[in-house]
Amino acid sequence: MTAIPAKARAVIIGGGVSGCSVAYHLAKLGWSDIVLLERKQLTSGTTWHAAGLIGQLRASQNMTRLAKYSADLYTKLEAETGVATGMRQVGSITVALTEERKEEIYRQASLARAFDVDVREISPNEVKEIYPHLNVADVVAAVHLPLDGQCDPANIAMALAKGARQRGATIVEGAKVTAVTQANGRVTGVSWEKDGEAGTIAADIVVNCAGMWARELASQNGVAVPLHACEHFYLVTEPIPGLTRLPVLRVPDECAYYKEDAGKMMLGAFEPVAKPWGMDGIPESFCFDQLPEDMEHFEPILEMGVNRMPMLATAGIHTFFNGPESFTPDDRYYLGEAPELGGYFVAAGYNSIGIVSSGGAGMALAQWIADGEPPFDLWEVDIRRAQPFQKNRRYLKARVTETLGLLYADHFPYRQMASARGVRRSPLHEHLKARGAVFGEVAGFERANWFARPDQERDYRYSWRRQNWFGNQRLEHLAVRNGVGLFDMTSLGKIRVEGRDACAFLQKLCANDVDVPIGRIVYTQMLNARGGIESDLTVSRLTETAFLLVVPGATLQRDLAWLRKHLGDAFAVVTDVTAAEAVLCLMGPASRDLLARVSPNDFSNATNPFGTWQEIEIGMGLARAHRVTYVGELGWELYVPTDQAAHVFEAIEEAGQDVGQGAGLKLCGLHTLDSCRIEKAFRHFGHDITDEDHVLEAGLGFAVRTAKGDFIGRDAVLAKRDAGLDRRLVQFRLADPEPLLFHNEAIVRDGRIVGTVTSGNYGHHLGAAIGLGYVPCRGETETDLLSSTYEIEIAGTRHAAEASLKPLYDPKAERVRK
Structure with missing residues (x-):
């Protein structure tokens, strides 16, 4: 029996492939005093029944980087540990049955070339040569990735576990973590039970790799890990005579994947309407469990499978399997340090790509833990993107019903989630809805993306070409350029930083000089030590000791966490005030004329130049008018108390009927905000600028003031200026x-x-x-x-x-x- 130590540098909770990978990579970095605790047996949750598909191409360069790392690691593990991993680079083929899917997979092929992934487009006849058992009558296109593969998931985890043990890690099965202990905003260790005994481990770092248990475990410490289990189905045939080694095959238009293994064929599915599981909690006894069969649910997939692979019609079914896997609200997993609790790290919620992801994710998280910051941009899987409300179980059950199927749905641009909508709404929501708004959702916030005409359907018709709202966007865009448009930007994150040390604190974090007169607005970035961009924001000085920080709504939790992480002993308070104010953006050359109709204040350049704010009367209410822009035009962001927002909107709308040479005020959506900002080359955080992108290389040197004194990232800015x-x-x-x-x-x-x-x-x-x-x-x-x-x-x-x-x-x- 393995003894459980009383102290460790890090404790990892969960012995699936994710936890084993984190243990392996921490040990590889020289962390020998680490402990992995598994409540039952290694791989007994989801890992043991995973399909084991190793597809290297992901949606971004860094996610592809992690998947390629996994594939490379898995090919070497057997030699290192002596554990057979079943890793075979048999390649993969994805076929398209529609022109829209052809566009998608050909775009993916271009992306693969950019990411240095071996890929080629192949014809239906070439597919048939490689995959002779396939019905290609309606196949219009395909792509082949020859270095993709498949593996034995449980053995991958066992090999990682053995590799961790060989480097000094302690791995204990049958040990349940009953609590993560904490003090003064940081983890202090874990409490455990095993074979009727109980104890504690003191630790500086705790890593939640608990898979479908991760949300419930995290909630004990007030940490949000929004995920929910769904049922995942596949069948395995009896041995089929003459079946030889074949590439992994994906037919996303039929929601299906195929894998040959030992002369048998596996058919798995990501059906459009999934079956959530474990709403009332996962049974304590769960260990290598299967869920009840539901052939009626799987039958539509099987019918398409028999047509696609006619040999399935005569093949016997060896196994019809149904097992749980965890899914997240946006189909991306969680990695990193939780914003709510220092030293509490997460690697969970893999959305059925845990095997191909965990090798690279474990490597990245181990470096993150060791260095105190991610090794490269991991924002799309960063745990800080999760919104607190998303841990709500009713919300999660409704959302994951959709997200499982989205893995194989057409990944059209601007595709909106259909489930679990309407949770966060602006006070103008019903006003905008009545005027034709078609909403999208970001971080749970409903935002008007475009405005339909009275005779037009209020819904998206998705395509890779010009979608049904393209003409609407054009009219909105030109109204902003030539007249005046109104955007509801209430979803912007608003953070108040105040106190005696507020200015000095922000000077330390911001690259620009924010020690400005009251009434000034400063555009700035918060940088990391590498000069990468952690946050893109404006800072408005409200008083000598109070500042308002405005950030994208999607990054609010990240930005709050960054501020609080660096607050230290500063005499200052960081408060999320997002819900306190609505934001109405009036943008365009006629915006000054319109404001003059609803407010007695002076909006001239002399009184209210660009980069300043003033408190104004508007209608019968009050607001702060910030003269800034994200569309490249004369304009103001109006910060209005939430309870007055509807009144102010009505006053502006009434006054704007004939403004701008009679064209009138135009209601505009987020698609237009984006098209206007990209004409002006304004950067978008998470895409154009990330924590991996140096502020000077991003062309934002104009917002950096190295002469003001020390700030995080200053040395990296000076070094880049010298080096080029x-x-x-x-x-x-x-x-x-x-x-x-x-x-x-x-x-x-x-x-x-x-x-x-x-x-x-x-x-x-x-x-x-x-x-x-x-x-x-x-x-x-x-x-x-x-x-x-x-x-x-x-x-x-x-x-x-x-x-x-x-x-x-x-x-x-x-x-x-x-």
Whole structure:
């Protein structure tokens, strides 16, 4: 029996592939005093029944980087540990049955080339040659990734566990963690029970790798890990004579995947409407358990499978399996330190890609724990993106019914979740709804994305081409450029920092100088020690000791955590005041005229220049008018007490009927906000700027003041200035007005792929699709960079593009200062 130590540097909770990977990689970094506690037996939750598909291409460069790391690790583990992993690089094929799916998989192929993943587009006849058992009559296209593979999930976990033990880690089965202990905002260890005994382990770090138990375990400490288990079905045939080694096959249009293993065929599914499980908690006895069969639920998948793979019609069924896996509200897993509790890390919620993800995720999290910061940009899986309300079980049950099926749904741009909607609403929600708003959701917040005409359906018709709202966006966009538009931006995160040390505290965190007169607004970034961008925000000085920080709604929890992490002994308080104020953005050349109709205050440049705020009377209410813009026009963000927001909106709407040369006020949505900002080359956090992107290479040096004194990232800024830039963020405009850019298209410089489009939208004023993306430039001048020939590869086709380092729209920012 393995003795449980009383003290450890780190305790890992959960012995699935995720926990074993974290233990292995921490041990590999030299952390020998680590303990992994598993409540039953290793792999007994989800890992043991996983399908074991190793697909290297993911939706972003860093997620692909982690998946490729996993594949490489799994090919080496057997030699290192002596445990057979079943890892075979048999390749994979994804087939398309529709033109829309063809566009998607061809876009993925372009992305794979940009990420240096071996890929090629193949014809239906070539699919048939590789996969002779397949019915390809209605296959329109396919892609082949020859280095993808499959493995034995349980043995992968066992190999990782053995590798961890070999380096000094302690792994104990049958030991249930009953509590994570804490004091003064940090974990202090865990309490455990085993074979009727109980004890504690003192530890600085606790890692929740508890899979489908992770949410319930985390909730004991007030930590939000929003996930919920769903039933996942697959069947395995009896041995089929003559069946030889085959690539993994995905037929997403039929929600199905196929895997040959030892002469048998597995058929698994991600059906459109899933079956959540464990709403009332997971049984204490759960260990290698199966859930009841439900052939009626699986039958539509099987019928399509028999048509796709006719040999299944005569093959006997060896196993019909139903087992639980955990899913999250956005189909992305959780990694990192929880914002609510220092030293509490999470690696859970893998949405059925836990095997291919856990190798790389364990490596990244181990480095994160050791260094105190992620090794590269991991925002899309960062636990800090989770919203506190999302731990609600009713919400999770409703949402994961949809998210399981979205794994194989068409991944159209702008696709909106259909389930668990309407949780967070602006006080203007019903007003906007009555005027044709079609809503999208970010961080649970309902936001008007576009406004339908009275005779137009209020719903999305998704496509890779111009969607049904493209014309609406154009009218909204041009209204902002030529008249005035109104955006409801209540979802913006609002953080109040106040106290005697508030200014000094913010000076330490912000790259720009925020020690400004009351009434001034400063655009700035908060940097990490590498000069990467942790937050993109504005800071408004309200009083000598109080500041308002405005951040994207999606990053609010991240930004709060960053501030609180660095607060230390500063005499200051950090408060989330997001719900206190609505935000109405009036933007466009006629915005000053409209404000003059509803407010007696002076909005002239002399009184209210760009980058300042003033308290105003508006209608019969009060507001703060912030003269800033994210669309590149004259405009104001109006911060209105929530209880007065509807009145102020009504007053503005009434006064704006004939403003702007009679065109009148135009209600605008978030799609238009994005298309306007990309014409002006304004950066978007999470896409164009991340914690991995150096502030100077992102073109934001104008917002950095190294002369003000010390701040986090200052040394990295000075070092980069001395050494020169390795890459630069460039704006692109396609020469052809027809193609569209969304995100992740390949940037081609002089015939060679050099990067990807970080964000894209249609520039209705500039008359073509606009994108941003980084281009390597070590040792080059601006002239060198711009003298090249650029193209953007979209679904395998290259389109000529104009490149610019200055905004293509209003490069001197004259319009915002009118």
